[in-house]
Amino acid sequence: MIDILVYLFENYHDFSARPKTKTLKRRLSAVGFEQEAISTALRWLDGLKATPVIEHPCDQRALRIYLPEEQRKLGFECLAFIAFLEAADMLAPALRELVVEGAMLLADNPVPLAKFKIIVLMILWSRDQALEPLIVEELLDDGDHRLLH
Numbered sequence: 001m002i003d004i005l006v007y008l009f010e011n012y013h014d015f016s017a018r019p020k021t022k023t024l025k026r027r028l029s030a031v032g033f034e035q036e037a038i039s040t041a042l043r044w045l046d047g048l049k050a051t052p053v054i055e056h057p058c059d060q061r062a063l064r065i066y067l068p069e070e071q072r073k074l075g076f077e078c079l080a081f082i083a084f085l086e087a088a089d090m091l092a093p094a095l096r097e098l099v100v101e102g103a104m105l106l107a108d109n110p111v112p113l114a115k116f117k118i119i120v121l122m123i124l125w126s127r128d129q130a131l132e133p134l135i136v137e138e139l140l141d142d143g144d145h146r147l148l149h
Contacts, residue, residue: 002118004033004041015126048126051098074103075110085120090135098123
């Protein structure tokens with residue numbers, strides 16, 4: 001699924017400019033992605049876009065307490081990355097919750113930081129957030145090499 005999400009970001013920089021699901025399935029299949037992975041990725045993206053984000057005014061001193069299962073699933077690296085993005089004003093609390101929910105759906109336990117970064121990128125991309133080139137580069141870097149093809 002992660003490879004498909006990276007491919008979509010690479011080829012459709014504007015989330016709303018991507019083709020309809022049926023056309024996109026054919027294109028992804030022609031590129032060589034498996035049908036099950038395509039369906040999972042597109043279902044996840046459609047669900048992501050359909051999820052309403054309710055912005056609440058928030059006190060800068062507010063603290064998000066992670067449930068024990070969230071702490072185990074996300075691990076130290078992902079939780080630290082969330083803190084970094086929040087400190088840099090790149091991730092509002094409502095989007096943070098989408099990121100946590102998206103990461104909790106992954107089969108990995110704990111979620112690798114490289115996959116987590118793609119989840120963050122997809123959520124920011126789907127919500128038409130301003131994506132600074134350096135932030136995109138950081139989100140697409142898994143430590144060993146860039147994930148973008």
